Amino acid sequence: MSGTSLDGVDAALVQVDERDGRLGAYVEAFRSTAYESEQRTAIKRGLEGGPAELCRLNVELGGWFADAALRLLASAGVAPAELAAVGSHGQTIWHEPPGAGAVGATLQLGEPAVIAERLGVPVISDFRTRDIAAGGHGAPLVPLVDQLIFSTPDGRRALQNIGGIANVTLLPPEGSSEPVVAFDTGPGVAVIDAVVELVSDGAERYDLDGRRASRGRPSEKLLALLLADDYFAQAPPKSTGRERYGAAYAEEVLRKGRELSLSADDLVATVTALTARTIADAYRDFFAGAALPDECIVSGGGARNPKLMQMLVEAIDPVPVTDLSALGWDPDAKEAAVFAILAHLHLAGRPGNLPSVTGAAGPRVLGKLTPP
Ligand SMILES: Nc1ncnc2c1ncn2[C@@H]1O[C@H](COP(=O)(O)OP(=O)(O)O)[C@@H](O)[C@H]1O
Numbered sequence: 001m002s003g004t005s006l007d008g009v010d011a012a013l014v015q016v017d018e019r020d021g022r023l024g025a026y027v028e029a030f031r032s033t034a035y036e037s038e039q040r041t042a043i044k045r046g047l048e049g050g051p052a053e054l055c056r057l058n059v060e061l062g063g064w065f066a067d068a069a070l071r072l073l074a075s076a077g078v079a080p081a082e083l084a085a086v087g088s089h090g091q092t093i094w095h096e097p098p099g100a101g102a103v104g105a106t107l108q109l110g111e112p113a114v115i116a117e118r119l120g121v122p123v124i125s126d127f128r129t130r131d132i133a134a135g136g137h138g139a140p141l142v143p144l145v146d147q148l149i150f151s152t153p154d155g156r157r158a159l160q161n162i163g164g165i166a167n168v169t170l171l172p173p174e175g176s177s178e179p180v181v182a183f184d185t186g187p188g189v190a191v192i193d194a195v196v197e198l199v200s201d202g203a204e205r206y207d208l209d210g211r212r213a214s215r216g217r218p219s220e221k222l223l224a225l226l227l228a229d230d231y232f233a234q235a236p237p238k239s240t241g242r243e244r245y246g247a248a249y250a251e252e253v254l255r256k257g258r259e260l261s262l263s264a265d266d267l268v269a270t271v272t273a274l275t276a277r278t279i280a281d282a283y284r285d286f287f288a289g290a291a292l293p294d295e296c297i298v299s300g301g302g303a304r305n306p307k308l309m310q311m312l313v314e315a316i317d318p319v320p321v322t323d324l325s326a327l328g329w330d331p332d333a334k335e336a337a338v339f340a341i342l343a344h345l346h347l348a349g350r351p352g353n354l355p356s357v358t359g360a361a362g363p364r365v366l367g368k369l370t371p372p
């Protein structure tokens with residue numbers, strides 16, 4: 001898995017089993033390999049370039065994903081032949097949700113044939129396109145797995161992932177007739193990262209430990225302007241990406257911040273508050289009965305930003321906020337592990353989407369199989 005943040009490749013080794021009709025998953029090993037700056041440049045060139053750049057990037061990414069998988073296996077002392085399959089999400093190049101009368105479009109690259117060739121095991125990839133073809137958003141795809149693994153009879157849980165984009169799954173109590181609600185709440189760390197990169201002239205890639213946001217003060221004026229964005233008011237199903245909350249958006253934030261004479265750290269504090277506030281507002285606006293969840297469990301790199309976490313705690317008070325380690329899961333490993341579980345569902349011939357969440361016409365088996 002390589003997310004919208006372009007921070008690196010995450011690889012998780014997951015043991016999946018089913019007992020008494022309940023899916024169990026255990027993350028045996030996890031490894032995140034940060035991209036070298038040349039690799040990040042190559043991805044950005046692909047994102048902005050033409051067919052030749054994309055074509056080369058597809059093969060290169062496949063190689064990097066194979067490297068990441070092999071390194072993980074070596075550190076875990078597991079031979080590739082012991083794998084049932086590799087589930088590869090790929091790198092999102094473009095993601096366009098369905099709009100008025102038009103189907104959506106999505107493209108994830110990282111050539112599965114290269115991975116199959118290097119590891120000699122089946123590769124399941126391209127998970128989003130089938131849901132899109134069925135009229136859905138192709139996102140989020142985490143909710144079904146969240147429901148299978150993390151639902152509890154005891155209460156309503158919000159599983160909040162904060163990667164480049166932030167997405168939430170609200171799980172009703174197990175066995176209840178309430179539907180699972182899940183969608184992208186908006187930017188996660190993508191805008192924070194991009195603003196930090198701009199104000200530091202490229203010297204910093206993200207707000208390490210939330211230091212800038214802690215030194216600055218959020219501007220209520222700028223925050224009000226940013227919150228007026230129609231994405232936040234839009235009812236689910238909805239999904240978003242770098243197309244909307246990428247570099248151009250960050251430059252616009254910077255321009256507005258300069259008009260208000262905000263310091264660099266105030267700007268970072270403001271976009272950090274934007275992530276926290278849009279998450280909290282989304283819970284109040286879109287959860288069934290507008291009732292807040294009983295707990296909020298955070299995963300993704302955003303959980304490592306203490307200032308963002310503090311702002312989230314304040315924004316959704318009195319809901320207790322923890323990270324996924326409270327449930328025995330490495331918060332960084334979750335997204336990659338989910339795609340291993342989706343690969344398992346593919347092999348079992350079972351659907352991986354939740355149509356009520358993505359808007360697809362029905363449940364679909366997700367992904368395409370490249371034989372070993
Ligand atoms: N120590 C830290 N302090 C602040 N932010 C961090 C820290 N470690 C990671 N992050 C954030 O996490 C991001 C990566 O999160 P990740 O979940 O991998 O996102 P994605 O799925 O979009 O790749 C980084 O870009 C950065 O913003």
Ligand SMILES: [Mg+2]
Pocket residue numbers: 002003004005006007008010163
């Ligand atoms: Mg990442």
